Amino acid sequence: MRKLPSEPSSVTVIKDAANRYFLSFVVEIQPETLPKTDNSVGIDLGIKTFATFSNGTKIDAPKPLKKRIKKLKKLSKSLSNKTKGSKRYEKVRARVAKFSFGMLRKHGKLKDTRTDFLHKLSTKIIRENQTVVLEDLNVSGMVKNRKLSRAISDLGWRQFRTFLEGKAEKYGRDLRVISRWEATTQKCSCCGFRGCKLDLQVREWECLNCGAKHDRDENAAINILVAGGQSETLNGRGGKHKTSASGSSSLC
Numbered sequence: 698m699r700k701l702p703s704e705p706s707s708v709t710v711i712k713d714a715a716n717r718y719f720l721s722f723v724v725e726i727q728p729e730t731l732p733k734t735d736n737s738v739g740i741d742l743g744i745k746t747f748a749t750f751s752n753g754t755k756i757d758a759p760k761p762l763k764k765r766i767k768k769l770k771k772l773s774k775s776l777s778n779k780t781k782g783s784k785r786y787e788k789v790r791a792r793v794a795k796f797s798f799g800m801l802r803k804h805g806k807l808k809d810t811r812t813d814f815l816h817k818l819s820t821k822i823i824r825e826n827q828t829v830v831l832e833d834l835n836v837s838g839m840v841k842n843r844k845l846s847r848a849i850s851d852l853g854w855r856q857f858r859t860f861l862e863g864k865a866e867k868y869g870r871d872l873r874v875i876s877r878w879e880a881t882t883q884k885c886s887c888c889g890f891r892g893c894k895l896d897l898q899v900r901e902w903e904c905l906n907c908g909a910k911h912d913r914d915e916n917a918a919i920n921i922l923v924a925g926g927q928s929e930t931l932n933g934r935g936g937k938h939k940t941s942a943s944g945s946s947s948l949c
């Protein structure tokens with residue numbers, strides 16, 4: 698059992714969907730400081746790749762629940778086709794109940810996997826960077842598509858941001874969130890040229906103005922970092938690429 702850093706001022710018992718019990722303690726802690734660093738990072742969050750950093754690093758997320766939900770839906774549908782009270786009905790019903798219960802337990806486990814992943818990733822990012830820039834994602838408004846919404850909430854973008862905020866405060870790091878109206882995807886991070894809106898399938902593109910070849914997410918992450926005002930740390934090539942509407946042109 699882990700020792701608490703000080704006497705708790707309160708204790709709460711929490712029961713989760715998988716019927717597991719947790720104790721939550723409120724304790725006072727001294728803020729820790731990390732040694733200052735010159736590193737800064739822009740982060741682009743995505744569905745295929747969970748996070749792409751402005752230095753090109755890509756981080757994949759653990760697989761979500763989709764498959765299991767699909768199976769449960771199929772079983773429920775099969776149940777609705779049977780006559781209530783019949784032998785077949787009872788048989789399927791028992792399977793649904795068993796599967797649901799099993800799924801809830803698994804769900805608990807999967808949730809732990811995701812939370813663990815988000816904790817480790819956010820700690821690493823905060824440890825390694827003085828300034829972290831994220832895009833403000835309006836998750837609920839962004840996607841009217843229910844399928845996409847589920848994928849996004851499974852990924853835990855919101856939770857990830859909360860973790861980053863908490864750790865930035867705890868360790869004295871600078872977390873900046875830029876407006877989601879910045880054209881981070883279609884703007885060339887080398888010359889500022891604004892290309893056409895890119896379809897989600899387009900993962901790589903070439904700038905029509907300067908010929909630079911871009912990985913879609915990495916280019917967006919660099920633009921996020923620049924928009925966060927940390928362009929000077931980007932191998933010294935940021936300064937002249939300040940975002941300005943007059944400085945960029947577009948063919949679209």
Ligand SMILES: [Zn+2]
Nearest residue numbers: 885888904907
């Ligand atoms: Zn360009």
